[in-house]
Amino acid sequence: MDDERESLVPDGAVFARTLGTLKRDGSNILLVGSVPTDVHETACQQMLGSTERHSRYRLFVTDSDDRAACSATGDAASERVRTIEYSATETEPAENLAAAGSQPSPAALGIRIVETIDQFAETAGGFEPSELRVCVDSLVPLLEDYDAETVFRLLHIATARVGKARGMGHYHVPLEPDHEAVSLLEPMFDAVVTVRSRNGTAEQQWYLREADTESDWLEL
Numbered sequence: 001m002d003d004e005r006e007s008l009v010p011d012g013a014v015f016a017r018t019l020g021t022l023k024r025d026g027s028n029i030l031l032v033g034s035v036p037t038d039v040h041e042t043a044c045q046q047m048l049g050s051t052e053r054h055s056r057y058r059l060f061v062t063d064s065d066d067r068a069a070c071s072a073t074g075d076a077a078s079e080r081v082r083t084i085e086y087s088a089t090e091t092e093p094a095e096n097l098a099a100a101g102s103q104p105s106p107a108a109l110g111i112r113i114v115e116t117i118d119q120f121a122e123t124a125g126g127f128e129p130s131e132l133r134v135c136v137d138s139l140v141p142l143l144e145d146y147d148a149e150t151v152f153r154l155l156h157i158a159t160a161r162v163g164k165a166r167g168m169g170h171y172h173v174p175l176e177p178d179h180e181a182v183s184l185l186e187p188m189f190d191a192v193v194t195v196r197s198r199n200g201t202a203e204q205q206w207y208l209r210e211a212d213t214e215s216d217w218l219e220l
Contacts, residue, residue, distance in 0.1 A: 018211050022190055023130045026166040028159040032173045032182050033195035039202045040137075040172055042220045043195050047170045048133045056080065057120040057127070061113060061136040061158075063087060079123060082116050084109070087141075106142060106150050110157035117161050132167030134158075139173050143181050155188050195220065 031043055049056055060083045086109055117134075121127060136158065142151050155171075162169040170193075175181055177194045186192055192207045202220040207213070 014211075015206075015208075015213065015215055018208050018213065019206075022208075023168065024166070025129070026163040027168055027190040028162055028188070029168070029170040030173060030182070030185055030189040030192045031170050031195065032175060032177050032179075032192060034174055034176045035195055035197050035202075039195050039197050039220070040174060042202050043193065043204060044135055044137070044170070044172070046220065047168065048135060049130070049168075055128070055131060057124060057132050058082075059113070059116055059120070059132070059134045060084070061086070061109070061134070063138060063141045080120075082120070084112050084116065106146055106154040110154045113158050114161045117165055117167075121165060127165045127167065129166045130168050132162065132165045134162050134167060134169035136169065136171040139171055139185070140175065140181075148184060151185075152188070155185070159188060 029047065031040065031047070033039065048058060057080045060081075062083065062085055086105065113134075117132065120132060124131065139151065139155075142154070159169065171185075171189070173179075173182060173185065177192070182192075186209070190209060192209070194205045194207075196203050196205075196217075198217075203217045204220050205217050206215040
């Protein structure tokens, strides 16, 4: 096991090059770890990028009842910042909504995400690489209230649109990395970032799926 794990650790140049490709071409990242909220917040802010880059567009998708990281969403009045708030517990089961001719909440949420990104794109006149940043916080309530297929459809819609925009999306799942839900979702993402708190220090470890490479633990 140690030899296998060691073979997954890339040299710095390879890892930096792969991360550069994700930023240039667009990427969707699964952010996992059952840790204090502030650790997820720190990782979240890193993935959103510096607020000094005023050209960036930021979309926050948050469960109003269960947030892992997004306690603040920036300047809500800015045309470059949007927040979609939902509550998975406020909607009826998908089969009831379908019978009534309405869309299940995850489907409607996916449409809202796409429409908001489309509005951003129109305002921007097209995106530069990594100009769009999307935070989805968190997937756990959806996984608790809907079947996996329904959540998969939502993620397929969201990740495809982020990728088309050459944006960077990250999706919080504040669960242990060996949790069944993490294993279920992992194949849909370009990378999995695990966060932890060790001796009071927040750390992250990246796993790049296509390259099948894993980083060392890095301080956030």
